[in-house]
Amino acid sequence: SQELEQSPQSLIVQEGKNLTINCTSSKTLYGLYWYKQKYGEGLIFLMMLQKGGEEKSHEKITAKLDEKKQQSSLHITASQPSHAGIYLCGAGLSLIQGAQKLVFGQGTRLTINP
Amino acid sequence: DGGITQSPKYLFRKEGQNVTLSCEQNLNHDAMYWYRQDPGQGLRLIYYSQIVNDFQKGDIAEGYSVSREKKESFPLTVTSAQKNPTAFYLCASSIGSHKQETQYFGPGTRLLVL
Numbered sequence: 001s002q003e004l005e006q007s008p009q010s011l012i013v014q015e016g017k018n019l020t021i022n023c024t025s026s027k028t029l030y031g032l033y034w035y036k037q038k039y040g041e042g043l044i045f046l047m048m049l050q051k052g053g054e055e056k057s058h059e060k061i062t063a064k065l066d067e068k069k070q071q072s073s074l075h076i077t078a079s080q081p082s083h084a085g086i087y088l089c090g091a092g093l094s095l096i097q098g099a100q101k102l103v104f105g106q107g108t109r110l111t112i113n114p
Numbered sequence: 115d116g117g118i119t120q121s122p123k124y125l126f127r128k129e130g131q132n133v134t135l136s137c138e139q140n141l142n143h144d145a146m147y148w149y150r151q152d153p154g155q156g157l158r159l160i161y162y163s164q165i166v167n168d169f170q171k172g173d174i175a176e177g178y179s180v181s182r183e184k185k186e187s188f189p190l191t192v193t194s195a196q197k198n199p200t201a202f203y204l205c206a207s208s209i210g211s212h213k214q215e216t217q218y219f220g221p222g223t224r225l226l227v228l
Contacts, residue, residue: 030213030214031213031214033216033217035219040202040222040224041221041222042118042120042204042219042220042221042222043204043206043219044219045216045217045218045219048214048216050214088156088157090157092213092214092215094213095162095170096170097164097170098164098213099145099162099164099170099210100208100213100214100215101147101159101162101172101173102149102157102159102206102217103156104156104157105156106154106156107156
């Protein structure tokens with residue numbers, strides 16, 4: 001079965017600083033999804049990566065998938081309090097009838113100090 | 115505004131009681147999913163449905179049941195057979211026509227046992 005490991009598990013940064021969260025897969029990734037979750041709330045979709053070497057950005061968040069498609073990183077530039085939350089990476093795994101399920105890492109809890 | 119709604123936000127279950135969690139989407143998505151989130155265990159797939167009147171068991175279906183009578187609705191019943199129901203339940207939906215496609219999540223329902 002596919003497993004995702006995120007690092008670090010917890011991260012505290014000063015507002016305005018840059019940070020990186022990593023996601024490593026035990027198998028090749030065919031679809032890698034990044035979500036953000038605030039405690040007690042649902043998951044908010046951030047970005048999806050499929051191709052080796054792919055990089056996507058949205059506002060101050062950049063996600064990359066390595067050439068071998070086994071590792072992804074999420075980079076936040078000039079962090080703000082609104083970036084605080086739990087970041088989850090998920091891998092899409094095929095099920096029957098063309099469906100897929102998401103297998104998630106344990107999450108990285110990000111705290112931004114003013 | 116298109117989206118996924120879940121109700122109630124909090125649900126209390128007494129011993130031996132069945133309870134039903136609601137999930138509605140107006141995104142015109144064919145596929146819908148139920149995940150369970152426990153601290154330190156990430157999200158796990160309970161049931162999924164690709165089309166109306168059809169659904170499949172996920173990884174932890176025991177003690178749960180679902181129905182899919184309408185495209186927009188995918189309610190989850192937590193039966194008395196589920197011995198450890200305390201968790202955060204998340205409903206998701208996706209277009210349902212591609213293998214790698216984004217799943218969008220609802221705000222979640224927290225189930226607590228009295």
